[in-house]
Amino acid sequence: MxxxxxxxxxxxxxxxxxxxxxxxxxxxxxxxxxxxxxxxxxxxxxxxxxxxxxxxxxxxxxxxxxxxxxxxxxxxxxxxxxxxxxxxxxxxxxxxxxxxxxxxxxxxxxxxxxxxxxxxxxxxxxxxxxxxxxxxxxxxxxxxxxxxxxxxxxxxxGNIKNWVEIVFLVTFFLDDLLLKSKAFEILSNFLIYNTNKIESLIFQEIDSEDKNIQEIISRLLSVYTITNGYNTTLDTFIKSRNSILIFLKSHYFIFKYFDIEIMDFRKDMFKFLDEIIKIKGIKLRKEISNIISYFNLKNFLDEQDCQKWLQVFLNIIYDYLGLEKNFEKIKIPDLNQEKNYLMNLLRTCSILSINSQNSSNIIFDFLKIWPDFTINNIKIFYRISENLNYSDVEFFITKNFDQLIDSKFVDYKKMIISIFQLILPNKKIEDLLISRMLDNEFILEIFNNVENIAIENRSQFIENLFLLIKNNSIFAINNIESLSKIVNFKEEAWYNIFEIGKSKIGNKNEDIKILGFKLINKIIKKIDKNDIKKFAQILYEKLDKNDKNLLIYQINTLDKIYEIYPLNDTSDKILEMATFLKYKDDNVKYACISFISTILKSKNHQNISKIEFMRIAYDVMDYLSFWYDKKKECGIILLTQISDIVAPQEIINIFLEFLEFNDKNIKKGLILGISHLANHVGIYNVLPVLLTDYKYVEDKVKLIIIRVLIKCKMEKKYIPYLTSIIEDSILNPVIDFRVEGVELCTELLINLDKSEMDVEILTHHLNLIWYNILETNTIIIKEFNKFIKNFTKTLGAQFLIKYVIQGMFHPSKKVRRRYNEIYEIIKLVDKNVTEYLEIIKKEINCKNFFKK
Structure with missing residues (x-):
C-alpha cells in the first residue's frame, strides 16, 4: 500500500x-x-x-x-x-x-x-x-x-532518496536496548534536517487504520514528543479521534524508551489524559485505562494518582451500566465488545486498588455476578485477593473451581497456585482438590506449594499419591520428597515407595524402568543403608551395556547411592566405568565421569595403577570439547582429583597438548581446566610452564594463557613474573590482547590483600594501562573503568590524582570529558578525591578548574 x-x-x-x-x-x-x-x-x-x-x-x-x-x-x-x-x-x-x-x-x-x-x-x-x-x-x-x-x-x-524506508526501519531498533540510543539519535537528526518531511509523513499516516502503520507512527510520535515537547506534539498533530488514539499509544514507547525524560512533562500529560477521559468512546477510554495500568505497574503513579484514577474508572463503569452501586440488579451487557470494555476497566481498577480494601470489595462484587469466566477473572481476583476476607476467597474458589484447574489456564498456574495458597489448609477446598487429584496433575502442583493439609484429609491424599506414582505420574515421582512433607511420611510409606520403584525397574517397558530409577534416586536417603547397598550391588551386576539410554540412568543411580553410602572396594567399578568412556554417547560419558569422581572422593582405589588413571585422564580431555558447562565442570573436577594420584605435572602436560586446537569449546574447557588445576595444586606447579610456552606459541594460544592466568589465584611473590606478559598484552595493537591484559591487572588487584601490595609493580601496571584512556572501543573502556575503580579501592585516590589532573586541563573537549568520567569513577569510590583536588586547585590558582 x-x-x-x-x-x-x-x-x-x-x-x-x-x-x-x-x-x-x-x-x-x-x-x-x-x-x-x-x-x-x-x-x-x-x-x-x-x-x-x-x-x-x-x-x-x-x-x-x-x-x-x-x-x-x-x-x-x-x-x-x-x-x-x-x-x-x-x-x-x-x-x-x-x-x-x-x-x-x-x-x-x-x-x-x-x-x-x-x-x-x-x-x-x-x-x-x-x-x-x-x-x-x-x-x-x-x-x-x-x-x-x-x-x-x-x-x-537529510537529502536522501529513500528516507521513508530508513525512518520506518530505524523505529524498530528502538526496541533493542543496546541500539536504542543510536536509533533515537538518527531519528532526532531526521527531525532536525527533515522536520517538514517527517511532520508530513506523520500527518498523512496518523489516521491510518493499519495497526502496523499505527505502531510505527506511535514510535515516531514518541521521538517527536521527547525532542519537541508534549504540548507541541498535541498542537501539531492531534486533530481527530484516531490521531488521539495513536498519540495515546505513543505513551507506552515514551515510557519504555525514555522513562527519565517522561518526568519532564508529567503535568502536561496528566492534564491531557484528564481531558480525553471525558470523551465518551470505548476505544479512547480503553486505551487510557491501559496506559494508567501500565504506568502504575511501572511505579510511575503515586498513591494519590491511584485513588483519583480508580474513582474515575469506577464512575465510568457505573455510568455505563446506568446504576448506583446496586449490584443485585446489575445486568452485564451481552455484547462481547461491551463486556471486553468493562472487563478492561475492571482490570485497571484491580491494578490501582492493590492497597485499598474497600475498592477491592467493590471489584469483587462485580466478579461474583460476572456471566462468564476468562483469564481476566483470574488476573483481577489475584490482584485484589489479599485485600478480601477469607470467606470471599473461599467463595470465589468454590464457585469457579472447575475453571481454575482447567488446562486452558496452564500458562497462569503460578497465579492460580498463589490464590489457593491464600486458603489452604481448608478442609472444604482440600476435599474438592483431592476428589479431582487422580484426573488432574495440576492439583499436585497446588499441594506442592503448601506446607500442610488438614489431618482428616491426609490418609486419602497419601492413597491418591501412591496411585499416581503407580500410574507413572512424572510430577509425583519428581517431587515425592516435597509432597511427603505435607503429610509427614513414616518409614513404612518410604519402603512401599521403594518397592514400587523396584517393581518399575523390573518392568519390560524402558520408559517405566527409567521412571523407577528416577523414583529410587529421590528416596535413597530414606532407605536403610544395608538395604540400599544390596540394591546397588544387584544393580551393578545387571548393568545393561546394550541399551545406552537405560545405562545412563543405572549409572546415575549408582552414583547417587555411592555418594551417600560409600563402599570399601570400588576398584573394579572404576575400571568398568573407564571402558564406558570409549562410548560415543556424551550422556553415557558424563554419567561415568560423575560416578568415577564420586568414587575418588572416598579414596578407595588402592588396586589401580597410575597408568590406568592417565588413560582415564586422556579420555576425559576429549570431554572438555562439549558445549554444556556443567559437563565441562564435571570433567575438570575429575582431572584435578586424578592430579592428586599421579603427578600434577602429568595432567598439566596433557592440557598443554590440546592448546593448539581451534575449537572454541575446547579452548573454554582448557581455560577452566588449567586455572582450576592451578588453584588446586598451587600456581607454582603451573606458572613456569605457562611462562615458558607463552614465548614460543602463536597469538591465539597466548590469549588462552592470559585468560588462564586471569582465573588463577596469584600470590604476591609470583606477580613480578607476570610483568613481561602484562607488558606484551597491554601494548599489543590487537584489541583482544589489550582487553585481556587490563582484565588480568584488575583481577590481580581484586585478589590481593592490602598487606601484600607491591605499590611499585601496581603503579607500573597503571602506567601501562593509562595508554588506553582515550580508546574508543567499548569493551576496553569498560575494562579500563573497572581497573580504575579497583585501583582506587586498593591504593586510594591520591595515587591517581596526578594522572587525572593532566587531562582536566587539556584543550580538547573530548579529552577533558573522558578525564572527567575517570574523575567521577574515582569520586564514587573515594570521596576524599575532592579534597585532594581543592588543594591542587589552590596551589596552581586555577579558577576554572572544573570547567569543561
Whole structure:
C-alpha cells in the first residue's frame, strides 16, 4: 500500500511505496525501492513459503561467491548480486556489507569508512535497506549499519532518496536496548534536517487504520514528543479521534524508551489524559485505562494518582451500566465488545486498588455476578485477593473451581497456585482438590506449594499419591520428597515407595524402568543403608551395556547411592566405568565421569595403577570439547582429583597438548581446566610452564594463557613474573590482547590483600594501562573503568590524582570529558578525591578548574 496524502502533494514524488507481506502470522515490512527487483531479491523479501524455480539462480555467480567464504541460503541469495553486477560501486558496497557480516572487528571498522566514501550514497542506502530486512544480523553489525546511516544523513543534510524506508526501519531498533540510543539519535537528526518531511509523513499516516502503520507512527510520535515537547506534539498533530488514539499509544514507547525524560512533562500529560477521559468512546477510554495500568505497574503513579484514577474508572463503569452501586440488579451487557470494555476497566481498577480494601470489595462484587469466566477473572481476583476476607476467597474458589484447574489456564498456574495458597489448609477446598487429584496433575502442583493439609484429609491424599506414582505420574515421582512433607511420611510409606520403584525397574517397558530409577534416586536417603547397598550391588551386576539410554540412568543411580553410602572396594567399578568412556554417547560419558569422581572422593582405589588413571585422564580431555558447562565442570573436577594420584605435572602436560586446537569449546574447557588445576595444586606447579610456552606459541594460544592466568589465584611473590606478559598484552595493537591484559591487572588487584601490595609493580601496571584512556572501543573502556575503580579501592585516590589532573586541563573537549568520567569513577569510590583536588586547585590558582 503506497503512502499517499491529499494535503501534501510535494512529498509524493520524494517518498517510495511500501509493500507489506504476511510471513508466519507476523507482518514484515519490506520496502520496494522504486525499481524491479531481481529474482534473488524477491526471494529474500517475500514470505518464506514463496519459492522460485532453481533455474532462476545464477549458478556461476554462486560458484564465484564461494571464493569469499561460506554463506547460508539467505546470505548467498543476497551477495550473489556482487558476482553478477558490472557496476564497480555496487560491487564495492556488497563487498563492504560482506565484511560487516563476516569480518573481524578491524575489517568491520574499515568497511564503515569505505561505505561512507561511496559517491552514490543513495545506492549504498538502498543496499543497506535490503541488507537489514533480509539478513539475520548480530547487534554489532546492526550498530555499524546504523552508524553508516547516521553519517550519510548528517553529511547530506537529510537529502536522501529513500528516507521513508530508513525512518520506518530505524523505529524498530528502538526496541533493542543496546541500539536504542543510536536509533533515537538518527531519528532526532531526521527531525532536525527533515522536520517538514517527517511532520508530513506523520500527518498523512496518523489516521491510518493499519495497526502496523499505527505502531510505527506511535514510535515516531514518541521521538517527536521527547525532542519537541508534549504540548507541541498535541498542537501539531492531534486533530481527530484516531490521531488521539495513536498519540495515546505513543505513551507506552515514551515510557519504555525514555522513562527519565517522561518526568519532564508529567503535568502536561496528566492534564491531557484528564481531558480525553471525558470523551465518551470505548476505544479512547480503553486505551487510557491501559496506559494508567501500565504506568502504575511501572511505579510511575503515586498513591494519590491511584485513588483519583480508580474513582474515575469506577464512575465510568457505573455510568455505563446506568446504576448506583446496586449490584443485585446489575445486568452485564451481552455484547462481547461491551463486556471486553468493562472487563478492561475492571482490570485497571484491580491494578490501582492493590492497597485499598474497600475498592477491592467493590471489584469483587462485580466478579461474583460476572456471566462468564476468562483469564481476566483470574488476573483481577489475584490482584485484589489479599485485600478480601477469607470467606470471599473461599467463595470465589468454590464457585469457579472447575475453571481454575482447567488446562486452558496452564500458562497462569503460578497465579492460580498463589490464590489457593491464600486458603489452604481448608478442609472444604482440600476435599474438592483431592476428589479431582487422580484426573488432574495440576492439583499436585497446588499441594506442592503448601506446607500442610488438614489431618482428616491426609490418609486419602497419601492413597491418591501412591496411585499416581503407580500410574507413572512424572510430577509425583519428581517431587515425592516435597509432597511427603505435607503429610509427614513414616518409614513404612518410604519402603512401599521403594518397592514400587523396584517393581518399575523390573518392568519390560524402558520408559517405566527409567521412571523407577528416577523414583529410587529421590528416596535413597530414606532407605536403610544395608538395604540400599544390596540394591546397588544387584544393580551393578545387571548393568545393561546394550541399551545406552537405560545405562545412563543405572549409572546415575549408582552414583547417587555411592555418594551417600560409600563402599570399601570400588576398584573394579572404576575400571568398568573407564571402558564406558570409549562410548560415543556424551550422556553415557558424563554419567561415568560423575560416578568415577564420586568414587575418588572416598579414596578407595588402592588396586589401580597410575597408568590406568592417565588413560582415564586422556579420555576425559576429549570431554572438555562439549558445549554444556556443567559437563565441562564435571570433567575438570575429575582431572584435578586424578592430579592428586599421579603427578600434577602429568595432567598439566596433557592440557598443554590440546592448546593448539581451534575449537572454541575446547579452548573454554582448557581455560577452566588449567586455572582450576592451578588453584588446586598451587600456581607454582603451573606458572613456569605457562611462562615458558607463552614465548614460543602463536597469538591465539597466548590469549588462552592470559585468560588462564586471569582465573588463577596469584600470590604476591609470583606477580613480578607476570610483568613481561602484562607488558606484551597491554601494548599489543590487537584489541583482544589489550582487553585481556587490563582484565588480568584488575583481577590481580581484586585478589590481593592490602598487606601484600607491591605499590611499585601496581603503579607500573597503571602506567601501562593509562595508554588506553582515550580508546574508543567499548569493551576496553569498560575494562579500563573497572581497573580504575579497583585501583582506587586498593591504593586510594591520591595515587591517581596526578594522572587525572593532566587531562582536566587539556584543550580538547573530548579529552577533558573522558578525564572527567575517570574523575567521577574515582569520586564514587573515594570521596576524599575532592579534597585532594581543592588543594591542587589552590596551589596552581586555577579558577576554572572544573570547567569543561
Amino acid at each position: 503506497p503512502l499517499t496524502s491529499k494535503k501534501n502533494k510535494e512529498i509524493q514524488n520524494e517518498q517510495r511505496p511500501v509493500k507489506r507481506f504476511k510471513n508466519e502470522n507476523e507482518v514484515n515490512y519490506t520496502f520496494f525501492i522504486g525499481r524491479n527487483l531481481s529474482p534473488e531479491e524477491v526471494a529474500l523479501v517475500l514470505p518464506s513459503s514463496f519459492t522460485f524455480d532453481i533455474e532462476d539462480i545464477d549458478i556461476n555467480a554462486l560458484s564465484l561467491l564461494q571464493k569469499f567464504g561460506s554463506f547460508d541460503k539467505k546470505e548467498s541469495l543476497f551477495f550473489m548480486k556482487m558476482a553478477q553486477s558490472t557496476d564497480l560501486e555496487e560491487v564495492e558496497i556488497y563487498k563492504q556489507l560482506m565484511n560487516l557480516l563476516k569480518g573481524d572487528r578491524q575489517k568491520k571498522r574499515k568497511s564503515v569508512k569505505k561505505l561512507l566514501k561511496v559517491e552514490n550514497y543513495d545506492l549504498t542506502l538502498e543496499k543497506i535497506i535490503l541488507f537489514l530486512i533480509s539478513q539475520d544480523l548480530d547487534t554489532n553489525c546492526k550498530e555499524k549499519i546504523l552508524t553508516v546511516i547516521e553519517m550519510i544523513h548528517v553529511k547530506y543534510k
